[in-house]
Amino acid sequence: GESVGLHLPTLSVQEGDNSIINCAYSNSASDYFIWYKQESGKGPQFIIDIRSNMDKRQGQRVTVLLNKTVKHLSLQIAATQPGDSAVYFCAENIGSNDYKLSFGAGTTVTVRA
């Protein structure tokens, strides 16, 4: 895993290992968070979301953790596969504006065979 709160632009993972992608957000008023996956040449694809009244949410092979105390969001991918190679963006909805999502810089995940 990576240090809590540290965003890395790239992550190289051995196939079959677990991946942890981190994201820090700045606005304590943010109440909704989304992770998107963007493969080369494609649009962002919704992976999982979480609301601020939750700490953890699980999907298929993915888990999102929210730590509001330190304003940190993470995405865990279990048993990483070659198809997981992509850029991962976190996004937050800043509650004062209904429509806008604020995106993080993105983390490029490369899966090594």
Add this chain to the structure above:
Amino acid sequence: DTEVTQTPKHLVMGMTNKKSLKCEQHMGHRAMYWYKQKAKKPPELMFVYSYEKLSINESVPSRFSPECPNSSLLNLHLHALQPEDSALYLCASSQDGLPSNTQYFGPGTRLTVL
């Protein structure tokens, strides 16, 4: 079905051309968005339509002109673009734009301005 479609997939145009990008969704969503994405950067919001009315314009130059003919369609009209406007243009939609309504993205149109 969470599909947003965009046409064309690729577009090359000169600085004097007029072209249009098209976006369509049949999920009954009432909010639709245009984003611009440069290589290795996150998407940047350009416009938001809610219930077919322009809700947000993020100070986009007038050479980009959005249009929402009906609740399923969103167009982006392009005129007199500059080479720096070359980018991936993404369309997205969401249920009604309220907080916690997930935005679903189309595959994008790769635009090159010569």
